[in-house]
Amino acid sequence: MLSINNLETSYGLIKALKGVSLDAAEGEVTCILGPNGAGKTTLMFTLSGIIEPDAGSIDFFGTSLTGLAAPKVLREGLALVPENRLVFPLMSVRENLLAGAYTRNRSDKDEVEADIEKMFARFPVLKERQEQNAGTLSGGEQQMLALARALMSRPKMLLLDEPSVGLAPVIVNEVFAIIKQLKEDGLSIVLVEQNVVKALEVADHFYLLDQGRVTFAGTPGEMENDDVIKRAYLGGG
């Protein structure tokens, strides 16, 4: 499991995370909600080793990830699907998937090929377009590719940064169906989302992040009954 304790991160003089503590349990979907500028993406970047934290600790299945760079974090089994997909536009779908398997050993070649076939079974649209450049895919297809690419490293836990952003409602449903499947397959997921209604369908645990601090933590039931959240995120109240 992932355990974050008092994490602080800043960009120059601006402190984006002011002591964040949260836990994400194995086999569960942990959802992090919060308005724009709350520090959600900063948290994702700090966890995955793109930015170094100023203070605090990150513990992942008994190993400290604090201050490790991204390639090492990935080798420990924590993979991030960044916001806005960020597929490699001029590389084919298949090459994008191969790039996702970079941290695996060269001797795993057959297994990597087998995993690509598994991804094609899970995301049939990627099989159809395997030789096409990723830049020519639609937004939804790119999100599927970004997910599949992250799965190619065989992570223990997946960090998903706003997978529904900018996608049509039908596509958002597809993305959440995939997340549900992954959860059923036993993958642990940390999901950053603004779409609370969709998040409620899959999440076991919620955290609300606001201005760099955790302001709420609880189960879906507790969250639905919290007045502040009801007013800000679910409408009515």
Added chain:
Amino acid sequence: MDFVQTNIDGLLAGSAYALLALGFSLVFGIMRQINLAYGSSLLVGAALAVWLEPILGLGVVGLFLLTVVACVLAGLYVERLCFAPNRGKTGATVPMIASFAIWMQLDEVSSHLLPSRTHNFPGLEIPPMFFGDLYLRGDQIVQFVVAFTSIAALYYLIYKTRFGLLLRATAGNAETAFLLGAPTGRLRLMTFLLAGLLGGISTFLILSADGQVTPLFGLWSTFKGLIAMMIGGVGSLPGAVIGGLLLGLIEAHSSTQFGAEYRDITTFGILFLILIIRPGGIMGVSAYQTGRLAQERI
């Protein structure tokens, strides 16, 4: 027959330009940064090689190896000094201006190594070949063959190997490549190493065909490489090859049509037209469009 001869001359000269342009395009394509010290790192490599060769007495093959090694080392020196310290901290401008300063420094070093301004550079001394009326210089044929062997090897490396996959991923999005475990710092160093290798090979080919090296070679190769890259498409590897060959053809034809004194003005005129009609260069446009396509469909 003259027309055919001019085309052949142009393509032979263009093959060396293609290598120079590839050196620029690799660095720009993968790092989105322009290395203005590229030409002078080649000059200082050549200067070191002709300075050392008589001391070591290694002959033409030794001179070739010396040139390539010295150009690679000069390229890595530029990377360590101008590009590595600014990685991720500044935009593309700071390293570009730093590389301009190193350009001056390396040119200064070269003129100390070559005090007599023109220095003899041993040629390959390969007999010319004749096909009917067509005349082919032996060293230029070697230049063409070596250039295209290097291009084929580079193509294989970039498009068919795991290392190449990673380089292209870094070119596409360095941060995401880092997220997927790519050692981006080492990849950047390897990019400069490759650019130095290509530059060293083309430096030897060009100088041995000319039979001399002058302190102007740095500026000359920067111009030829940048122009060929801009014609072909900034950051595109196939574009660099096409741009290099086209630049050779344009120069050859303008020399025979209007005389050698109009060669450069014709070249710059055509570059000007290309930049108006296709601002991204010949192959650059497709990359731009694919990127935009992705943006539009999100």
